[in-house]
Amino acid sequence: MRRSAGLLAAALVTLxxxxxxxxxxxxxxxxxxGTLTVLAxxxxxxxxxxxxxxxxxxxxxxRLLYRTLTTYKAGxxxxxxxxxxxxxxxxxxxxxxxxxxxxxxxxxxxxxxxxADVKHNVERSMAPxxxxxxxxxxxxxxxxxxxxxxxxxxxxxxxxxxDDKTIVFKLKRPAGEFSYTVTxxxxxxxxxxxxxxxxxxxxxxxxxxYKIEKYERxxxxxxxxxxxxxxxSDPVRLALPDKIHVKQGQDGDTITDRLIAGSGDDANAIxxxxxxxxxxxxxxxxxxxxxxxxxxxxxxxxxxxxxxxxKPFDDPKVRQAVYHALDKEAIQTAFGGPNMAEIAxxxxxxxxxxxxxxxxxxxxxxxxxxxxxALLAEAGVALPLKVKMxxxxxxxxxxxxxxxxxxxxxxxxxxxxxxxxxxNDHSGDLAKADEMSVHGWCPDYPNGSSFLPPILDGRNVxxxxxxxxxxxxxxxxxxxxxxxxxxxxxxxxxxxxWQELDSAVMRKLPMAPIAWAKRSFLFGxxxxxxxxxxxxxxxxxxxxxxxKKSS
Amino acid sequence: xxxxxxxxxPPRSPGRLALARLRADRPxxxxxxxxxxxxxLSALAPLITWWTGWAPETFDKSAIDPDLxxxxxxxxxxxxxxxxxxxxxxxxxxxxARVLYGGQVSLxxxxxxxxxxxxxxxxxxxxxxxxxGWVDTVISRLxxxxxxxxxxxxxxxxxxxxxxxxxxxxxxxxxxxxxxxxIARIARGQVLTLKHREYVEAARVGGAMTGHVLRKEVLPGLxxxxxxxxxxxxxxxxxxxxxxxxxGVGVRPPTPSWGQMINNARGWFxxxxxxxxxxxxxxxxxxxxxxxxxxxxxxAFDPKEEAS
Numbered sequence: 001m002r003r004s005a006g007l008l009a010a011a012l013v014t015l016x017x018x019x020x021x022x023x024x025x026x027x028x029x030x031x032x033x034g035t036l037t038v039l040a041x042x043x044x045x046x047x048x049x050x051x052x053x054x055x056x057x058x059x060x061x062x063r064l065l066y067r068t069l070t071t072y073k074a075g076x077x078x079x080x081x082x083x084x085x086x087x088x089x090x091x092x093x094x095x096x097x098x099x100x101x102x103x104x105x106x107x108x109x110x111x112x113x114x115x116a117d118v119k120h121n122v123e124r125s126m127a128p129x130x131x132x133x134x135x136x137x138x139x140x141x142x143x144x145x146x147x148x149x150x151x152x153x154x155x156x157x158x159x160x161x162x163d164d165k166t167i168v169f170k171l172k173r174p175a176g177e178f179s180y181t182v183t184x185x186x187x188x189x190x191x192x193x194x195x196x197x198x199x200x201x202x203x204x205x206x207x208x209x210y211k212i213e214k215y216e217r218x219x220x221x222x223x224x225x226x227x228x229x230x231x232x233s234d235p236v237r238l239a240l241p242d243k244i245h246v247k248q249g250q251d252g253d254t255i256t257d258r259l260i261a262g263s264g265d266d267a268n269a270i271x272x273x274x275x276x277x278x279x280x281x282x283x284x285x286x287x288x289x290x291x292x293x294x295x296x297x298x299x300x301x302x303x304x305x306x307x308x309x310x311k312p313f314d315d316p317k318v319r320q321a322v323y324h325a326l327d328k329e330a331i332q333t334a335f336g337g338p339n340m341a342e343i344a345x346x347x348x349x350x351x352x353x354x355x356x357x358x359x360x361x362x363x364x365x366x367x368x369x370x371x372x373x374a375l376l377a378e379a380g381v382a383l384p385l386k387v388k389m390x391x392x393x394x395x396x397x398x399x400x401x402x403x404x405x406x407x408x409x410x411x412x413x414x415x416x417x418x419x420x421x422x423x424n425d426h427s428g429d430l431a432k433a434d435e436m437s438v439h440g441w442c443p444d445y446p447n448g449s450s451f452l453p454p455i456l457d458g459r460n461v462x463x464x465x466x467x468x469x470x471x472x473x474x475x476x477x478x479x480x481x482x483x484x485x486x487x488x489x490x491x492x493x494x495x496x497x498w499q500e501l502d503s504a505v506m507r508k509l510p511m512a513p514i515a516w517a518k519r520s521f522l523f524g525x526x527x528x529x530x531x532x533x534x535x536x537x538x539x540x541x542x543x544x545x546x547x548k549k550s551s
Numbered sequence: 552x553x554x555x556x557x558x559x560x561p562p563r564s565p566g567r568l569a570l571a572r573l574r575a576d577r578p579x580x581x582x583x584x585x586x587x588x589x590x591x592l593s594a595l596a597p598l599i600t601w602w603t604g605w606a607p608e609t610f611d612k613s614a615i616d617p618d619l620x621x622x623x624x625x626x627x628x629x630x631x632x633x634x635x636x637x638x639x640x641x642x643x644x645x646x647x648a649r650v651l652y653g654g655q656v657s658l659x660x661x662x663x664x665x666x667x668x669x670x671x672x673x674x675x676x677x678x679x680x681x682x683x684g685w686v687d688t689v690i691s692r693l694x695x696x697x698x699x700x701x702x703x704x705x706x707x708x709x710x711x712x713x714x715x716x717x718x719x720x721x722x723x724x725x726x727x728x729x730x731x732x733x734i735a736r737i738a739r740g741q742v743l744t745l746k747h748r749e750y751v752e753a754a755r756v757g758g759a760m761t762g763h764v765l766r767k768e769v770l771p772g773l774x775x776x777x778x779x780x781x782x783x784x785x786x787x788x789x790x791x792x793x794x795x796x797x798x799g800v801g802v803r804p805p806t807p808s809w810g811q812m813i814n815n816a817r818g819w820f821x822x823x824x825x826x827x828x829x830x831x832x833x834x835x836x837x838x839x840x841x842x843x844x845x846x847x848x849x850x851a852f853d854p855k856e857e858a859s
Contacts, residue, residue: 253821277641278818280620329617330610334641337617393711393799397641397815400804404610404642415804419711 448498579847628825676738
């Protein structure tokens with residue numbers, strides 16, 4: 001998923017890459033029952049599983065409202081079977097994947113969940129009206145890009161449901177990572193009889209542990225137990241609270257202040273959004289608030305995209321010079337300091353490399369000005385070098401820090417602030433883009449195939465609308481390597497190959513990685529089992545959250 | 552001081568009378584002093600920052616605490632001998648330097664916009680009022696058109712779309728395009744009454760050229776209202792510049808401006824109130840000083856208004 005620049009609000013506190021940090025308050029039976037309150041500033045983007053492609057909502061939907069073929073363990077990027085009995089079996093060299101559903105799975109009205117319902121949701125995700133959802137199914141399935149959805153009676157032949165329990169996917173290319181792909185909400189069941197098309201966003205039909213009792217968009221969402229959900233069939237969701245009440249339309253600072261105080265009902269509350277940089281200084285010096293804070297890296301990487309087809313950054317030496325000149329400490333502070341970001345040294349975040357931080361250049365954190373000047377001289381660039389960097393009108397601290405560090409080596413960066421709404425259009429336009437801009441990427445599942453190809457594959461570069469490959473980077477060798485890695489079926493071997501590709505591309509440096517952002521969340525003192533999830537951008541995993549009786 | 556009996560004083564010109572009234576107006580004089588000090592401080596900003604050693608764009612990593620999200624170290628937003636007004640959170644840039652350089656931007660934009668609108672408005676208003684006929688119709692309709700425009704929205708649109716030009720020039724131009732209309736209207740109205748006065752008619756009958764009549768007979772009658780209006784419009788332009796920079800379409804970072812600083816400080820007002828207070832104080836003080844001065848000038852030139 002694209003990470004829009006400028007949205008680096010985020011989080012804090014200690015704790016490095018991996019995230020088991022639930023010991024603060026104990027969960028388990030202690031947290032069973034009660035009402036969990038979620039304090040949110042605004043409405044969900046989408047809860048319809050075919051349209052849900054934002055990290056928070058993907059977590060919320062697939063933990064509480066719908067089950068997918070496979071899913072992640074609580075607080076871990078390891079996958080386990082969910083609706084399916086196993087992680088899927090592949091044949092035909094990884095191009096055909098078969099899943100079998102568990103017995104006795106039911107919707108909120110007691111009707112059985114059928115394989116055809118999963119097929120229906122995948123099909124509807126490709127309908128032109130059902131916008132916003134992940135495009136992996138569309139791009140992977142045979143005939144997916146031409147298919148226009150099930151609403152005019154056409155069905156997609158590359159998904160077969162020979163019986164109510166079996167579903168077979170036929171793919172265009174070998175996909176060793178397909179067990180991960182089916183964790184996406186696209187692969188949850190929606191029965192055709194309950195499909196209200198665009199309206200489905202307002203009232204998804206539950207296959208998970210909770211059902212929607214009331215949903216007033218922008219105001220509140222009330223979830224109550226789905227009595228037909230069978231805990232024994234579900235290895236992940238604890239479904240502890242009896243009721244979950246999402247209160248929307250609250251002011252962000254007010255939410256933080258209420259959670260810091262944690263009095264009354266707020267003791268049973270958790271913040272939907274991460275804590276902002278400005279609030280850190282209110283929380284960290286306050287021990288009773290600090291112990292109710294969980295923090296983790298988001299699994300996203302932020303970088304400076306160079307406009308690689310254009311002078312002066314068509315020369316890798318100039319790009320490397322910029323990279324050496326960067327004062328990453330100052331940039332880290334612009335992100336909110338060590339509690340809100342780690343200094344990035346590679347494209348793949350540590351959450352995707354088993355915690356290893358690859359670092360090809362090993363530059364000191366505050367930069368290497370001498371080396372940068374030497375590289376510029378080697379490239380024969382006339383100084384001062386004048387370049388432009390796109391930024392947004394609302395948030396440009398990071399860009400200002402970059403500007404300041406490049407000044408030391410004679411690179412004069414002019415900031416070009418554009419409205420946040422057009423930032424991606426502007427910086428993704430091959431003809432109009434400035435020389436530099438800050439972008440980022442969050443993977444949809446913890447496999448290199450969800451990270452490196454979208455940002456590096458030169459065949460994806462279009463004249464306009466580039467949101468992944470924002471460096472417009474075209475390199476035949478890299479494209480070839482991507483195709484090779486796709487064919488590796490063993491997930492461990494393919495992840496290793498992606499890491500090697502990461503290091504290889506770092507030497508060419510189409511983008512200069514700057515930060516691995518962290519996020520922190522505050523919760524009330526009665527809330528139990530809060531642990532960030534590494535896949536959903538460090539959002540606390542609602543599968544394990546409970547509320548204990550106040551003592 | 553020995554008081555000279557008023558009766559004994561020689562008859563004074565209206566201008567001198569006004570000046571005397573202004574001198575006696577304490578709030579107006581206070582405004583004038585503050586304006587003078589602010590102008591001097593802004594003009595001397597390079598000298599002051601040379602003395603403190605902190606340029607407005609220089610980061611100071613030691614002045615902030617990265618572990619607390621970049622909050623300035625020390626009380627009162629990092630006020631110290633090194634940074635007299637504290638520092639900006641996250642970057643550690645010196646607030647004194649930024650607020651002084653920001654003042655340069657605000658004052659420069661406001662004074663330039665006022666000067667341009669005065670000249671344009673006065674010229675067009677004179678022509679419309681004195682010549683009448685189709686000239687008056689064209690100019691008056693143009694004024695109506697511009698005044699009925701949602702100017703702020705238009706300014707935001709223009710400032711966001713136009714690229715690769717000097718932002719200060721652009722800001723001044725955009726504000727001037729919408730600003731001259733009020734002055735032109737005032738001038739036109741005054742001219743309409745003045746041009747039928749006996750002394751003007753006499754000059755015309757005496758064979759004076761239009762240019763001469765306008766300059767020597769009509770224009771002096773306009774000085775007072777225009778001067779008053781100009782002084783009062785300066786704080787309005789300062790406010791407009793701050794608003795546009797607040798909305799992110801004004802001057803570009805790292806050039807500081809008060810509106811931009813206030814915008815950045817919004818998120819910090821709970822944890823670092825100084826960051827918000829410093830630019831707000833300067834903005835408020837400047838607007839207040841110019842307003843006091845403008846009010847004083849109005850009262851001085853037009854004492855009848857004093858009662859109301």
